[in-house]
Amino acid sequence: MGMRKVAIIGAGMTKFGEHWDRGFRDLVIEAGIKAIEDAKLTGNEISAGYVGTMAPGSLVGQEHAGALIADYMGLNPVPITRVEGACASGSLALRQGMMAVASGMHDIVVVGGVEKMTDLSTADVSEILGGAGDQEWELFNGITFPGLYAMMARRYMHEYGAGPEMLAAAAVKNHRNGAMNPYAQFQKEITLTDVLNSKTVADPLKVLDCSPITDGAAAVVLAPLDKAKDYMKNPVEIVASAQASGTLALHDRPTLSGIPAAQIAAQKAYAQAGMAPQDIDVAEVHDCFTIAELMAIEDLGFFPRGEGGKATLEGKTAIGNGRVVAVNTSGGLKAAGHPVGATGIKQAVEITWQLRGQAGKRQVPDAEIGLSHNVGGSGATAVVHIYRKVGA
Amino acid sequence: MGMRKVAIIGAGMTKFGEHWDRGFRDLVIEAGIKAIEDAKLTGNEISAGYVGTMAPGSLVGQEHAGALIADYMGLNPVPITRVEGACASGSLALRQGMMAVASGMHDIVVVGGVEKMTDLSTADVSEILGGAGDQEWELFNGITFPGLYAMMARRYMHEYGAGPEMLAAAAVKNHRNGAMNPYAQFQKEITLTDVLNSKTVADPLKVLDCSPITDGAAAVVLAPLDKAKDYMKNPVEIVASAQASGTLALHDRPTLSGIPAAQIAAQKAYAQAGMAPQDIDVAEVHDCFTIAELMAIEDLGFFPRGEGGKATLEGKTAIGNGRVVAVNTSGGLKAAGHPVGATGIKQAVEITWQLRGQAGKRQVPDAEIGLSHNVGGSGATAVVHIYRKVGA
Numbered sequence: 071m072g073m074r075k076v077a078i079i080g081a082g083m084t085k086f087g088e089h090w091d092r093g094f095r096d097l098v099i100e101a102g103i104k105a106i107e108d109a110k111l112t113g114n115e116i117s118a119g120y121v122g123t124m125a126p127g128s129l130v131g132q133e134h135a136g137a138l139i140a141d142y143m144g145l146n147p148v149p150i151t152r153v154e155g156a157c158a159s160g161s162l163a164l165r166q167g168m169m170a171v172a173s174g175m176h177d178i179v180v181v182g183g184v185e186k187m188t189d190l191s192t193a194d195v196s197e198i199l200g201g202a203g204d205q206e207w208e209l210f211n212g213i214t215f216p217g218l219y220a221m222m223a224r225r226y227m228h229e230y231g232a233g234p235e236m237l238a239a240a241a242v243k244n245h246r247n248g249a250m251n252p253y254a255q256f257q258k259e260i261t262l263t264d265v266l267n268s269k270t271v272a273d274p275l276k277v278l279d280c281s282p283i284t285d286g287a288a289a290v291v292l293a294p295l296d297k298a299k300d301y302m303k304n305p306v307e308i309v310a311s312a313q314a315s316g317t318l319a320l321h322d323r324p325t326l327s328g329i330p331a332a333q334i335a336a337q338k339a340y341a342q343a344g345m346a347p348q349d350i351d352v353a354e355v356h357d358c359f360t361i362a363e364l365m366a367i368e369d370l371g372f373f374p375r376g377e378g379g380k381a382t383l384e385g386k387t388a389i390g391n392g393r394v395v396a397v398n399t400s401g402g403l404k405a406a407g408h409p410v411g412a413t414g415i416k417q418a419v420e421i422t423w424q425l426r427g428q429a430g431k432r433q434v435p436d437a438e439i440g441l442s443h444n445v446g447g448s449g450a451t452a453v454v455h456i457y458r459k460v461g462a
Numbered sequence: 463m464g465m466r467k468v469a470i471i472g473a474g475m476t477k478f479g480e481h482w483d484r485g486f487r488d489l490v491i492e493a494g495i496k497a498i499e500d501a502k503l504t505g506n507e508i509s510a511g512y513v514g515t516m517a518p519g520s521l522v523g524q525e526h527a528g529a530l531i532a533d534y535m536g537l538n539p540v541p542i543t544r545v546e547g548a549c550a551s552g553s554l555a556l557r558q559g560m561m562a563v564a565s566g567m568h569d570i571v572v573v574g575g576v577e578k579m580t581d582l583s584t585a586d587v588s589e590i591l592g593g594a595g596d597q598e599w600e601l602f603n604g605i606t607f608p609g610l611y612a613m614m615a616r617r618y619m620h621e622y623g624a625g626p627e628m629l630a631a632a633a634v635k636n637h638r639n640g641a642m643n644p645y646a647q648f649q650k651e652i653t654l655t656d657v658l659n660s661k662t663v664a665d666p667l668k669v670l671d672c673s674p675i676t677d678g679a680a681a682v683v684l685a686p687l688d689k690a691k692d693y694m695k696n697p698v699e700i701v702a703s704a705q706a707s708g709t710l711a712l713h714d715r716p717t718l719s720g721i722p723a724a725q726i727a728a729q730k731a732y733a734q735a736g737m738a739p740q741d742i743d744v745a746e747v748h749d750c751f752t753i754a755e756l757m758a759i760e761d762l763g764f765f766p767r768g769e770g771g772k773a774t775l776e777g778k779t780a781i782g783n784g785r786v787v788a789v790n791t792s793g794g795l796k797a798a799g800h801p802v803g804a805t806g807i808k809q810a811v812e813i814t815w816q817l818r819g820q821a822g823k824r825q826v827p828d829a830e831i832g833l834s835h836n837v838g839g840s841g842a843t844a845v846v847h848i849y850r851k852v853g854a
Contacts (some may be wrong), residue, residue, distance in 0.1 A: 141711075145707070149706055155545045166558055167562045172566070315541055318526065319533075335539075337664070446526055446529060450533065
């Protein structure tokens with residue numbers, strides 16, 4: 071196809087958390103500037119940008135985020151485009167940025183993700199997030215996202231005999247990782263007992279099975295691989311970018327114990343990269359709820375169907391486990407936080423840091439190949455990227 | 463750069479208007495199916511899609527429109543991505559679709575635009591549309607879009623001695639064109655007196671200087687140019703796609719009597735196409751208000767600065783005027799209607815029909831080169847595409 075290869079030459083993010091004193095634009099600009107500085111670029115080298123954000127119109131009254139960012143970063147007239155695919159918005163922005171470079175239309179492209187979620191009540195935010203599902207068939211009839219994922223959890227537990235402690239184990243591991251990540255919303259460890267004794271949100275999901283409401287932003291800078299070394303001595307190549315769609319409403323799915331779109335995106339990504347699940351050293355997966363991580367590590371082929379829960383409980387996805395893949399070293403959505411549009415880009419930032427050996431206490435030894443898995447809604451959009459340390 | 467050339471091989475749209483009995487998904491799917499049928503495709507030939515829509519989260523409670531469309535068009539697992547840039551959302555989607563084909567990542571790509579606006583009160587819609595401007599500096603302080611464009615109109619009239627009849631002439635021409643377009647919201651002619659005697663919305667803009675609130679959708683199908691003839695005997699090549707950003711807030715602009723981002727996007731587009739304004743036979747421009755059309759035909763270089771109003775009053779932009787360019791043959795936003803996210807794609811559909819000789823009573827004789835000009839907000843995003851009849 072003659073596509074140009076694409077690399078990440080800069081990465082940066084804000085701390086994730088409750089930023090009561092800062093607005094949407096402050097967050098995205100902090101992340102953008104950090105990524106640009108990391109790449110040692112000047113603004114006039116940037117030729118385009120993308121931003122993933124789910125619902126700034128509803129959350130802060132601001133649509134047209136691309137133009138806002140171009141303006142407030144001092145980048146006018148550089149074109150910046152907003153992309154949205156619910157909780158997968160960040161990865162979709164990354165994918166558009168990749169195409170912009172791969173096509174030859176642009177050389178240096180900044181890609182950001184952002185969400186400012188704490189300006190409204192939790193009830194309002196819950197309704198807005200509901201827009202990621204099927205408004206007419208699901209939300210209008212009263213279900214929320216914890217309810218949708220609770221149904222998946224029930225089915226998963228029924229099919230595979232999984233217990234609530236297997237779900238809880240994902241939260242415990244992710245909090246352990248998050249405690250080593252200075253950018254994480256929750257930097258403290260929790261125990262299985264903490265999770266199992268926490269309040270029920272939507273049975274069987276407890277509050278500590280759920281990712282939080284978060285403010286935050288993240289950004290990466292992309293360049294053609296053949297120019298990447300001019301900017302950065304250790305760039306990261308994006309070797310696969312695959313996106314797939316599934317039914318918007320849960321009731322139309324052939325299965326509830328896995329996400330078909332994620333399985334398809336994963337297969338496409340492995341094919342593009344010429345790799346297998348066994349090649350992945352470090353993966354950021356979309357654990358909006360603990361059940362989502364168990365399904366993810368199966369959908370991605372890290373474990374056979376129905377064995378993700380047991381593997382998690384046994385510590386097989388922990389950092390330094392000696393097994394192939396460490397999952398959610400950032401703390402995942404659960405502990406690092408889930409500012410919806412920022413999550414996909416945060417995953418890319420974490421993988422970049424891991425492959426550059428810059429992940430501090432949570433560094434996966436000798437990490438050379440990384441993967442990110444970002445899901446929109448209850449699985450209607452899934453995006454998988456695979457990354458390789460250049461030279462690996 | 464080795465980019466693949468891209469062509470439009472199918473086009474379709476819904477009637478624009480007030481679709482009280484139909485929802486967001488009904489509209490976009492009607493347009494998509496019409497475009498796919500026009501290209502004589504089967505669903506399994508489509509490898510990706512994009513949709514431009516500004517504010518479905520606020521207008522109908524539904525985000526994640528890409529996944530919704532993939533699902534309801536029966537296209538799963540084809541990836542469909544939503545793109546947003548306020549009123550320029552449609553053209554941004556077209557541009558992403560172009561890159562997807564140009565990059566070699568996808569062959570046949572469907573690009574749609576949609577907005578369902580009549581489910582809320584006019585006051586609510588006005589506030590939601592305000593999200594296209596600067597929420598913190600403009601909307602929060604009470605200004606609406608008619609107010610922003612009224613300030614531009616005042617300044618234009620002051621600088622160039624233009625009278626209100628010059629603004630009104632754009633509405634009169636566009637209603638004349640709309641009366642020949644069976645897809646237009648308003649299919650009736652109006653007079654200068656009608657416009658000048660209509661109620662004031664934001665002085666000097668009268669109600670007949672303003673585009674309406676509209677429901678509607680439009681779609682095109684893209685393919686690599688070298689395969690386009692396999693699908694359609696008269697494809698239309700997209701020879702330029704340029705996007706530029708300007709300040710989000712009006713008060714930061716160096717001028718109020720033109721849109722700098724549109725000027726930059728136009729210059730880039732002409733350079734990409736190797737063409738000049740004199741080469742354009744037919745143009746769809748972003749006349750959200752009449753003043754916007756006068757600025758557009760100057761920003762695009764069709765007329766010198768300050769002469770757009772006089773030229774419009776003299777009929778120089780009318781169909782069959784003998785001059786170079788016919789402007790807004792569809793009726794423009796004013797008469798064809800302005801379902802925000804659909805507008806940029808409707809422009810591409812109209813140009814496609816014109817270059818194929820399928821525009822009926824409003825056909826521009828011997829049209830070979832077309833242009834579309836789509837603006838987001840008060841000018842913070844501008845997108846210009848240039849199209850050529852294949853073989854021309």
